[in-house]
Amino acid sequence: MTDWAAFAAELGDIPSITDRALVRQKSRDFFWYSPILKPLLNHKSADLVVCPRNEADVVATLALCARHRVPLTPRGAGTGNYGQAVPLEGGVVLEMTGMDRILALEDGLLTVEPGRRLIDIERAVAGQGWELRMYPSTKRTATIGGFVGGGSGGIGSVTYGGLRERGNIVGARVVSCEPEPRIRELRGDAVGRVNHAYGTTGIITALTLPLAPRLPWTDVVACFDDFMTAVNCGRMLALSDGIAKKLVTVVASPLPQYFRGMDVPAGKHVVIAMIAKHALVGWEDHLAQFGGTEILRRSTAEAEGNPEFTPVYEYTWNHTTLHALRADKSVTYLQSLFPADRALALVEETFHAYGEEVMIHLEFQRVAGAVTCSALQVVRFTTPERLNAIIADLRARGIMIANPHEYTLEDGAGHKRIGTEQPAFKREMDPLGLLNPGKMRSFVADQPPPASAS
Ligand SMILES: Cc1cc2nc3c(=O)[nH]c(=O)nc-3n(C[C@H](O)[C@H](O)[C@H](O)COP(=O)(O)OP(=O)(O)OC[C@H]3O[C@@H](n4cnc5c(N)ncnc54)[C@H](O)[C@@H]3O)c2cc1C
Secondary structure: OOOHHHHHHHOOOOOEEOOHHHHHHOOOOOHHHOOOHHHHHOOOOOOEEEOOOOHHHHHHHHHHHHHHOOOEEEEOOOOOOOOOOOOOOOOEEEEHHHOOOEEEEEOOEEEEOOOOEHHHHHHHHHOOOEEOOOEOOOOOOOEHHHHHHHOOOOEOHHHHOOOOOOOOOOEEEEEOOOOOOOEEEEEHHHHHHOOOOOOOOOEEEEEEEEOEEOOOEEEEEEEEOOHHHHHHHHHHHHHOOOOOEEEEEEEOOOHHHHOOOOOOOOOOEEEEEEEEHHHHHHHHHHHHHHOOEEEEEEEHHHHHHOOOOOOHHHHOOHHHHHHHHHHOOOEEEOOEEOOHHHHHHHHHHHHHHHHHHEEOEEEEEEEOOEEEEEEOOEEEOOOHHHHHHHHHHHHHOOOEEOOOOOOOOOOOOOOOOOOOHHHHHHHHHOOOOOEOOOOOOOOOOOOOOOOOOO
16 A cells, blocks of 8 residues: 555655546546446546656656556546546556657757647747647647657648658657666657557657648638548548648538538538648649539638637547537547558448448548548447447458557557567566556566565
8 A cells, every 4th residue: 555645755846736636637538438438447546646847757756656666657638538548557647748848959850848738839840930740639738748659640641641650750768667767768660669658668758750841721621412522532632742731531421510610511521621821722623623612711820829710620530529429428439440442442331331320530641651541430329239340340341440449559549559569668668567557458567576665
């Protein structure tokens, strides 16, 4: 049993939170999207939240946790969808938002502390003509460390692919969880050991990422009567290398009816995109070719800066599900990746297979250079058995499902990434198995020596 008052005292001047309600609040993320995860994770809570101000605070906290055999779960903004930041075994939540300094920016290469919000990174680098290559639709709340630790890709992935594509993250500084923590500098492909590892393989204290040249983006939305015409318009836009874009999304009717603040006529399917201002002529020609009707055009910067507007990216990726959930608590979602060579045929097949039970929402993106689409389908949930039957059926058709109703790396949205690198690195960085325990199911800790009394 840990004496939490004594533990907090041993932290010295490192800030911590003991208020039960606040600790519980900071032990949660968006796992409640899943009716399967909700009952499993709803009651979980840390015992203490520690708020490091710098790397030395992280090292001191990890040393203390290792000495007392206390589990520790890092947290950014807590917007993960699969309970990534939920401390299954209690202990310490390490809230990283106090570590938010830009450490270097030179020739488009940014080094930043993990707790900085993505929107604040963009604001800081804009003056030098740069922007993030990609960000999740939670850009206005999520942190860079949480995105790398628990996310996959998003706005910008239509050009640069996902976070895991070689070159998108080029460096990470990581602290191990041991009585005497070590700091490892990862470079290049080795950063994959902490990308989408849910914090199980060490605490990231700095990240180095290449940026993209900054462009003035324009939000556009177009309506279509026919779903497959909208899909073809989206796919060809994604493939049109002459039209600079940051986002290409297709949302099938009736999902746009859930979009508050975007007046989409009933029965219409929509293409949502972010197009560079200088490419709008190309967009207009493209839209005319497919017979779509533009219903919204606004500068993305204006939408971000004015509380009366919502930037269109906040209707895409996993925000689409959020809009549906706000209106109808009975829906949930899936995450699918369509093989590039059969994507359109499979999209059409699954559009007809389930009707409105599985409402289609596609995100076009590059995967290893090829343009394909992923889907975050919104599902009218009935029973776990039916949900699993839909997942099995989609898999049987050849569609990859990253199951968002599982919280472990192996069974859930991390299963394609875990490979052999992350478990081996975990043994090196967390031999006692204290980092976010329960998330890497296959890891068995070494027999630990008895905890020291100090
Ligand atoms: C409405 C909505 C839309 C979303 N859209 C997208 C999207 O477009 N693309 C996408 O990829 N995801 C998306 N997500 C999921 C989530 O927002 C992103 O993954 C986001 O980047 C997480 O950032 P965060 O700061 O909230 O991280 P958290 O949820 O706090 O943490 C995520 C994971 O990273 C770990 N972690 C945090 N900091 C560190 C650190 N310093 N060292 C090691 N591990 C750490 C945590 O333990 C946790 O496992 C969405 C979620 C919601 C609710």
